Amino acid sequence: MGDLKMFSASEVSFHTSRDDCWLLINGKVYDVTKFLEDHPGGEEVLLHASASGDATDAFENVGHSTAAVSMMESYLIGSVEGYVPPYVASGEASSRPTTYAEANKEKQATFVDYLLPVLVLIFAIVAWYYLTFVIEDEKK
Numbered sequence: 408m409g410d411l412k413m414f415s416a417s418e419v420s421f422h423t424s425r426d427d428c429w430l431l432i433n434g435k436v437y438d439v440t441k442f443l444e445d446h447p448g449g450e451e452v453l454l455h456a457s458a459s460g461d462a463t464d465a466f467e468n469v470g471h472s473t474a475a476v477s478m479m480e481s482y483l484i485g486s487v488e489g490y491v492p493p494y495v496a497s498g499e500a501s502s503r504p505t506t507y508a509e510a511n512k513e514k515q516a517t518f519v520d521y522l523l524p525v526l527v528l529i530f531a532i533v534a535w536y537y538l539t540f541v542i543e544d545e546k547k
């Protein structure tokens with residue numbers, strides 16, 4: 408690391424060719440020109456991700472290994488000033504949920520969710536009452 412530069416997003420968008428290919432991932436800029444041939448996923452996907460402007464989603468959707476993530480370090484050349492993550496730029500959300508509980512927070516239990524257990528309980532009490540008292544009474 409050491410000599411990392413600050414780039415504007417528009418500058419990054421000029422480097423999308425086979426002999427000059429940069430990737431913008433999570434606000435960081437990677438020069439993957441020398442990596443194109445060696446990338447296990449092929450060079451086409453890298454060129455496409457580069458041309459798309461922001462390769463963050465493409466990179467993350469693949470579910471790259473930690474080995475892949477640590478390889479990135481060697482291609483890092485800088486970062487983008489005032490970087491806006493793609494999910495914010497697209498207006499999808501102001502922040503991405505990070506936990507299961509956060510992602511499901513609107514799904515609070517409703518009345519119907521309680522109805523079934525309550526009905527089962529009422530049925531069990533009625534059955535117990537019936538078996539304990541009504542049948543016993545009949546035997547007498």
Ligand code: HEM
Pocket residue numbers: 430437439446447448449452453456462465466469470471472473474475476478479482
């Ligand atoms: C500097 C950036 C990148 C590095 C260092 C990198 C590295 C790697 C590595 C090491 C693998 C092998 C599997 C693994 O270890 O996860 C891989 C697979 C793959 N990569 Fe990347 N990658 C980068 C960017 C991208 C981008 C932007 C895309 C866009 C779609 C992409 C698409 C893929 C695909 C589709 C595979 C799967 C290949 C397969 O399983 O057949 N990669 N990458």
